[in-house]
Amino acid sequence: MKKIVVVDDDVNIRNLVKGLLMKEGFMVFTSENGREALGILEKEVCDLAIVDIMMPVMDGYLLTKEIRKQYDLPIILLTAKGQIEDKQKGFESGTDDYLIKPFESKELIFRVNALLRRFGKSSETNINLGSLYINKKGYEVKFKDKTYLLPLKEFELLSFLASHPNQVFSRAHLIEKIWGLDFEGDERTVDVHIKRLRERFAGIDEDITIKTIRGVGYSLEVN
Template identity: 45%
Template sequence: MATILVADDDAHIRKLIRLYLENASYKVIEACDGKEALLYMKQQDVSLALIDVMMPKLDGIQLTKSIREQSSIPILMITAKGESKDKINGFNAGTDDYLVKPFDPIEMTLRVKALLKRSDSGSHQVTTIGAYTIDLDRLQVIKDDDVVVLKKKECELLFHLAKFPGKIFTREQLIESIWGIDFTGDDRTVDVHIKRLREKIRHLPELSIKTVRGLGYALEAMN
């Protein structure tokens, strides 16, 4: 049975979510703020986190960033109606999908099922390029005893590029593959993540993310 962490400071919303998720045979853990949710993440084997953006002590964006430092579990974020900046910030922090209040609890349950199914079907996602192993489950790049820990979107970008070494991907293609077709941000999101990724793997000279002017990015391994 999958365990769902529900982080929301509104007790009525938590109760509604619990009702529908338990009816769908999921175990539910409730947290009333971000700090409590992070504590549960360390204590429990959580399969998916459903997180409200606006919470005391630690908001949903900060909580998502903290979770992404230790886990690649699916995250479904709840945003306020019309707050597109919350969606953009959420995706940049590492969320996988979002719901807008007021939401249909049936749609919420279906999105949870879809995210868990995608996560299960992609279990043990590992690829190699040159002498390096990219582990999408552990968010790591590994060569012998050298381990680089990445954030989720950074690792997903590297993983995707590494599956097709030398292939040039446009920013639009990368956004669709990593963030999804519903992403409401712009091309700069890709540039920012590529820059951060390059900084983290700059001491691995055999891995090179190349910018192809006017086109996009490609990854090559130099032996």
């Protein structure tokens, strides 16, 4: 049974979300603030977190950062805010998805199941391609004997491309897979992250090349 922690200072929202998730067969833990939620995560191995942004003691952005530092699970930020700046801050904090209140119950369940499927697939195995080794559980990347700890989105982007070597993906497809359906930035975000990856591994990636396919997108190719 999958375990989900729901963090919201509004008891009505907590109970609503808990009820929806329990009907779908999930085990649900609830908390009214970030500190309480971290206490739950110390005791329970959870598969996903649903986190409200505006909370006392520890807001959702800070809680998301703390979860990212310590645990390997997807996060949905739940908030009444819809401005692009708030979404940007949420994704920069490390959230995987973003749902604005009020929301349809079916949409919440759809997003929860989609994230669990996506995260489960991405965590199944490690990746070995030539001199490249990716440890998905430990968020480590190794080229030959050197280990790199990448920022989350760079890691996810590299892992996704490496999971599908020699396949070409459009920028829009990569945005959807790495940043989520609600990301409202432009496709240049992909270009920036690709550039950073190339700079990190410049001169040592003889076996692996991230190629730009003009007019289409990117492909990680094994030489």
